[in-house]
Structures are given as C-alpha cells and as structure tokens.
Amino acid sequence: MLLAVLYHILRWIVNVFPFSWGMKLFSASFAFGYWFCPQRRRIIEENLSVILPNTNLEKNVKEVFAFFGRYLALFLSSTKRKENLRRMTRTQGLENLIRPYQGGRGVIALTAHLGNWEMGAYLVVREGMKVSAVFMNHDNDRANRLFIAQRDVPGLTVIPWGDHATSKCLEALKAGHVLAIAGDIDFLGNGMEVNLFGKRVRIPKGPIVLAKRRGVPIVPGGYVWTDSGGLFFFENPILSEGLSEEMLASRVAGALEKMIRKYPTQWLCFERMWKIKNPKSKNQNDSLQESF
Secondary structure, eight states: OHHHHHHHHHHHHHHHSOHHHHHHHHHHHHHHGGGGOHHHHHHHHHHHHHHSTTSOHHHHHHHHHHHHHHHHHHHTSOHHHHHHHHHTOEEESTHHHHHHHHTTSOEEEEEOSBBOHHHHHHHHHHTTOOEEEEEOOOSSHHHHHHHHHHTOOTTEEEEESSTTHHHHHHHHHHTTOEEEEEOSOOSSSOSEEEEETTEEEEEOSHHHHHHHHHTOOEEEEEEEEETTEEEEEEOOOBOOTTOOHHHHHHHHHHHHHHHHHHSGGGBOOOSOOSOOOOOOOOOOSSTTGGGO
8 A cells, every 4th residue: 555655646746846857856766766775776786787797887777776767757747748758759760660550460569678668658659559568467456556547548458467468469469559568578487598698588478479470570669768858769670470489589689689788777677687497387278378
C-alpha cells in the first residue's frame, strides 16, 4: 500500500510543477538514491563494467539512477505533458517501421529497457498506428492499477506479460498491429543464448519465435534522451526469412548491443545480465508461452 501511495504522490508532484522542474527534481532525487540502494547499485555496476570497462563506474551508475528518475517522471506525466514533449522530440528512421506496418501483416518493434520505452509506444500510437505492447504487471495491485491507467491510451492495447501472452501477441500480429516488446531482459531465465558485449547471455525468445512463426520483420528502436532533447528512432528492419532462430537471435542481440552501447547509462537494467541460469520449470499448455 505504501508503494502505491508513493507512486500517487510522485504523479501529483510531476503534474503540478512545471515539467522541466519535475524532470530535474526526479533526476536529482533518484541520483541521490544511489546511496540507499546498495543491491541495485552493485547489479548496475556489474552490468556497466562489461559495457564500459575502465571508466568512472560511480559516475556512470549515478547517471543510470538519474535517468531512471527521468523515466518515472515522464511515465507518470499527464497526456497533455507527453503531447508537449512530443512536439519537441526529434524523429529518426520512422519510415523503417511505417513501411512494414503498411503491409498489413504486422511488425515487431524491438526495444530495450532503454531511455523511456513507454514513451516510445505512446509515440507510435500518435503516429496513427495500432500498437499492442507487452508489459509486466506490478506485484502491488494498487500500483498496478495506476500503471494501467497511465497506459490507457486510445490505440494502445496492453498485453500482460505471462499467461496467454503468446496467443495475444499472435492475434495482434494477425490484426496487423505493431507488437512492441522489450527484448533485452530474460526474466524467466529460459531464453536464447547469444553473445552480448562479447559475453554469453540469455535474451527473451518471444520476438524471435513470433517473427519466425508469422514471417514478420523485427524493427529495433526506442526513445532516448540526447543533449538536444528526446530522440524517437528506428533502425533498419531485421528480416526473419531464411534465418534459423539462432541466426535471428544473433542479429537481435547485435541490434540491442548497438542501442545500449550508444546510450549505456540510459539502460535501466536492474537485473544481473551476465549470469546464465538454468531455466525455471513451468507447466505450459502453449508451446510458445515460455517465450515470455
């Protein structure tokens, strides 16, 4: 309950004060929180030591906490404030997503927990495309209701991560939607092994399996912060035809690495990445359900 109350207070703060003030306040507050989250701090240190060896690790980790504050401030902002930011956001490579979307067979928008993936989904919707996005439910019911309310945007269908996610994802692709998936963190521990920054790691197999099943492209992209403001970008599509799942997974990993390498302190990964675990045993009726 206390966590849900905290989120509501934070939402009130970010929508009462001028937007720039709220962003600065959240960034500074969460950067200061670096000192109070030793477990998360160690995980980020481990991840960044792989991506950014021989750099000022303390400074970089503080930046990750600060960017998480930015993420949360924007996520909790009103639609009106998101619209104001949209007008000031630079767009790059949007045609890479529009072209396959116009084909009517569906397309997978692959992102990472980078910058503000929630804003990325919102902007795709505002471009007139129908979007289905896979999100995890929050463990706290009241907080989860708040998160659902923040994602209540006409044109955006939320697919809860977990039971029946696969069938709903296939339905979304069959309907010609953009299927938005963050493909960097394998929460179940049963993903596909790939090389990421020169080390073996598992990534979710959902985007790979779905792309092969439906024969649709995977378009990497997202929303990040630059010195000149927000950047909404998409890279060249990754085509699944003629590739094995292993080859496709390798190309997906390459796309994720390219995005993360360019904006390493905006990678809001609070999970230990380079530690391959044994898959968790789960009873599943759907052969693809383990993808998520």
